[in-house]
Amino acid sequence: MPEFKSDPFLLRRRSNSEKIVDKGFKSLVILMASMVAILLFGIFLVVFGGSIESIGRYGLAFLVTSEWNPVTDKYGAFTAIYGTLLTSILSLFIAVPLGVGTAIFITEDVIPAKLRFLIGGMVELLAAIPSVVLGLWAIFVMEPFIRPFLIYLNNSFSWIPFFSTQPVGPGMAPAILILVVMILPIITAISRDSLNQVPKKLREAAYGVGATRWASITNVILPAAISGIAGGVLLSLGRAMGETMAVTMIIGNSNNFNWSILSPGNTIAAMLANQFGEADGSQVSSLMFAALILMLLTLLVNIFAQWMVKKLSLKY
């Protein structure tokens, strides 16, 4: 019988150091994963803690009053909430058909695969352009270009409250358009991925009973991909609500409420970017309150998105 010493597998008995490393590594990764929870909790604590004063002073009236006046120290966030919801929802209305249409176009065989690949790549590049650069472009190129159209809208339809003011340059309408540019890549990319995940056998089934391309898209392929597309749409709604730089640069940062999309306005994110640096006293607290509202809005949209994906998933 050989002695234990001569066993060539010295590590047969796990050394203590190995056990410690193994255990320690596990604790380390648990700690790192916990950072997510700590961060979320910290963000909530800082924002909620900062807004307590304002919540105490205004309560829910903060949501529905539109006066925002640092001089008289009175604050209500209705203008910014209206701007946030209006710009994000209207931009969604424009971006969804464009994005889903593009996604269909680059997943179907209308044009050669190389061209489809090129368009897909360009959409992804569009997502890589920073918000602040799009803002710069919006100020100096896009807004002057679309102003004649906006003036025409005002001249012809001024009886509609949404078009009731003279465009003066920066405003909600150009902000909506730049938001469209920002969320288009998200909607397109997610819709494309969802469409690509529809199994080939469903497409074959539709073609097999004699469906045309668009009959199979609208009746079979889109319904099968709708859960992913809806999730992507809601995700981009969350993005649009929280989008800051490009909107701040082009929306005009006006605290005066106006229904018209041609007038300057504000969003919560733009207001934060614009005023937080110079604010003091109770204005900081009111800005924190507005930030809390923005957080809750985006949180709701994100949770709703996850629920929607589950709800709409078809079995196939």
Add this chain to the structure above:
Amino acid sequence: MEAVKNVFLEIPSGKVTALIGPSGCGKSTVLRAINRMNDLIDSCSLKGRVLFNGNDLYGINIDPVEVRRRIGMVFQQPNPFPKSIYENIAFGARINGYKGDMDFLVETSLKQAAVWDECKDKLKESGYSLSGGQQQRLCIARTIATKPEVILMDEPCSALDPISTLKIEETIHELKREFTIVIVTHNMQQALRVSDKTAFFNAEPQKGGSGKVGYLVEFNNTEKIFNSPSQKATQDYVSGRFG
């Protein structure tokens, strides 16, 4: 890359024709060429002609959608639409311009495909609530409902258990009174059971290439193919010596 070559076949109307051969010999490719399903594959092209009632299906003016309405298809994997059983039948009929009583069509189609008894109480449920064999018969019913002239079947039983297979074969016997059927199978017993005529395909390594290219070896009455084939390769295959 070439998948299959040298195929000259005259498929008789009103009969069941089986395409058999080892895997990779291009049976499915030939089948899918008949109703232009290969159009869905980007890199696929065809040299030669496919004639249907005297029309070249690959002629310049031919509408592939029209072709598929006349030549229906049942696929290897059951592929119901993610819709209700009722809608699975109604969808195809509707886009084919059916104007009659939809309930009646759904019922007769499901009955013809021998799946009515399993479905009649759950027409509103998803097609995917059925078992694999029932799904495949639903797909057959869906194809029948569009009233094609020819039904192509691409190994319709390969994903199914023996009992479901038997039921589908019975259905095929029923259907051949009304439709021309072309069936691809790698189960020789099945070919023998259901078909009137059989085409045997084989594959050979491509010259200078890495893949295999398929070709038609022999086409004759099923009885002849299985009992006294004229080619040795056919004899070897049907007697189970390879493949």
Add this chain to the structure above:
Amino acid sequence: MNNIPYNSKGSLNYTRVSSRNIWNKLLNVISACFSIITILPLILVLIYILVKGSSQINLELLTQLPEPPGDDLNAGGIGNAIAGTFIVTFIATFISVPIGVGGGIFLAEYSQDGKFSKFIRFGTNVLAGVPSIIAGIFIYGAIVSTKILFGTNFSALAGGLALSILMLPTVIKTTDEGLKLVSDGLRTGALAVGASKFTMVTRITLPAAINPIATGIVLAISRAAGETAPLIFTGLFSFYWSSGPEALLNPIASLSVLIYNFALEPYEAQNQLAWAASFILVLMLLLTNSLARFLGRFAPK
């Protein structure tokens, strides 16, 4: 059965005038138009940046300091902003990558789909959806206004921390998903020869998943480098060079904040500098994005 009322099945020929073929053509054209509209902004933005930005690029612009806004014609350069973008992004990467990869390892290798890991996955999604401006406000409230970092308020470190909050969920997700692509056979194989879990993760699964993880990290870095909102009241801006270790505790310039500040100035020279900075920033981001795609090509299928 044969008297079922179908529309007569006529010729096999393609008929242009049939309503379904017209619809088909029309929808093809509409979707093509939508695609063109979708990529149009990209083309226009790139053209303008190229035209307005690249013409100004020279060595002086890349190496000099920006001039404080005034009505003089020379706005200076963007040297410190380029350096600052690199420094702040590096700080953010240095913080978020280890934590994010660790968190991803926990989710993919250690969690057993219990409540805790479900909560962390959910939290990662929530954190990914937090608007970037909120990350800035959080760091402002937690670090800048409390002067918790060695008594300084606005600093490069605070800016880097704010960016790291944005990077973290992306890094966690790509690590988690990358590790899930590794086949379980490798795991059981490693454990079967007596490897500890630590050895299995660090020697077998992590190296096997390194490509998708690296791709995700590069994309996260690229996104962080273009962010502005988290920096405007954390890193602030500076008209001077950052040098020496103490620079980490001072305000720092960055390309994105420079673009924001100078775009809104009424002076032409400053606006031009914003275009030049945009050109450099977009160039950097397109390069990192191409790098990510290049890495992604080698990802295991």
